[in-house]
Amino acid sequence: EIVLTQSPATLSLSPGERATLSCRASQSVSSYLAWYQQKPGQAPRLLIYDASNRATGIPARFSGSGSGTDFTLTISSLEPEDFAVYYCQQRSNWPRYTFGQGTKLEIK
Amino acid sequence: EVQLVQSGAEVKKPGESLKISCKGSGYSFTSYWIGWVRQMPGKGLEWMGIIYPGDSDTRYSPSFQGQVTISADKSISTAYLQWSSLKASDTAMYYCAVGIVGATGGWFDPWGQGTLVTVSS
Numbered sequence: 001e002i003v004l005t006q007s008p009a010t011l012s013l014s015p016g017e018r019a020t021l022s023c024r025a026s027q028s029v030s031s032y033l034a035w036y037q038q039k040p041g042q043a044p045r046l047l048i049y050d051a052s053n054r055a056t057g058i059p060a061r062f063s064g065s066g067s068g069t070d071f072t073l074t075i076s077s078l079e080p081e082d083f084a085v086y087y088c089q090q091r092s093n094w095p096r097y098t099f100g101q102g103t104k105l106e107i108k
Numbered sequence: 109e110v111q112l113v114q115s116g117a118e119v120k121k122p123g124e125s126l127k128i129s130c131k132g133s134g135y136s137f138t139s140y141w142i143g144w145v146r147q148m149p150g151k152g153l154e155w156m157g158i159i160y161p162g163d164s165d166t167r168y169s170p171s172f173q174g175q176v177t178i179s180a181d182k183s184i185s186t187a188y189l190q191w192s193s194l195k196a197s198d199t200a201m202y203y204c205a206v207g208i209v210g211a212t213g214g215w216f217d218p219w220g221q222g223t224l225v226t227v228s229s
Contacts (some may be wrong), residue, residue, distance in 0.1 A: 043222055044219055045217070050215075055217060089153075089155075090217065095157075095158060096155075099155060
């Protein structure tokens with residue numbers, strides 16, 4: 001099983017600041033990595049797929065990068081609605097998909 | 109609009125059986141995989157398994173193989189997740205989601221609203 005490790009567990013920032021979230025895979029997943037956002041009481045929403053492609057309707061302040069084992073989700077300038085939990089997911093090991101444990105982005 | 113609508117919250121006792129549903133609309137239900145994801149209270153997302161309604165090809169995460177059954181009825185565009193004997197540890201929110209990568213599902217968008225399952229004596 002491919003283990004995805006996200007860091008930090010919690011990130012405390014203020015609106016307008018830049019957020020950098022990390023996801024590290026236990027083995028290479030090539031570019032087969034996605035990022036999801038989950039707000040309290042809501043279902044997750046796809047933000048980024050194939051490491052760097054924004055899903056439909058996702059604002060340009062969200063960007064993804066990386067390949068192999070190290071990936072980053074960057075939010076260039078935090079809006080109040082961006083404070084949520086973020087998960088990465090790999091699809092390299094079909095059909096044994098896995099998620100990271102999540103990073104909580106909270107208001108400082 | 110592509111949409112998944114899940115069945116309502118359930119409260120069950122240990123040992124009881126349960127089948128929850130996920131109805132798709134706004135797209136060709138038989139042409140996309142449907143995945144299931146568990147989220148235990150206050151915890152992260154766990155991948156359970158996936159089904160292709162077109163031919164009912166079903167795959168499970170090793171952690172959930174034998175613990176649940178995933179099925180689909182393409183005539184009514186509905187996927188199911190079922191348990192034959194619930195345990196307290198099955199208490200969780202369960203989400204279904206559309207897999208958007210043709211051959212394998214891959215990425216999941218959109219998601220259903222979730223079904224809360226509570227198992228308590």
